[in-house]
Amino acid sequence: MNNSLTRRPAIDPAVADILEGAERKKRLVSMPKSERAKARKEAARHKVGLDLPPDLHETLRQIAGKEQVSVSSLVAFLSQRGVEEYKAGKIDLFDHKRISRCARFEYVLVLGQNDE
Numbered sequence: 001m002n003n004s005l006t007r008r009p010a011i012d013p014a015v016a017d018i019l020e021g022a023e024r025k026k027r028l029v030s031m032p033k034s035e036r037a038k039a040r041k042e043a044a045r046h047k048v049g050l051d052l053p054p055d056l057h058e059t060l061r062q063i064a065g066k067e068q069v070s071v072s073s074l075v076a077f078l079s080q081r082g083v084e085e086y087k088a089g090k091i092d093l094f095d096h097k098r099i100s101r102c103a104r105f106e107y108v109l110v111l112g113q114n115d116e
Helices: 013-030 033-044 054-067 071-087
Strands: 097-099 107-109
Touching: 013 033, 054 071
Parallel strands: none
Antiparallel strands: 097 107
């Protein structure tokens, strides 16, 4: 019986972060100055992936197209406005909450329900 399993070396996560940072710096130094600035700006961005219903995504794409802005900036703008209204007590999530089947969250929010 051929046992070709190989053991991977265990690296402490802190050491892995340091090594990754060193590699990143090494790549930055080898780039032209203009590309370095662009790479730093890109690294500073906070990217988030969201699960959106297809019809909501399409509506956002249409609005963004009409307003000639990116979908990302539109979602950031609308999200910020929504958070401000929530903090001001103008938005109540109670009527939109349903018990979650996921052990990680107690509730899920049901989209598409209008306040009446």
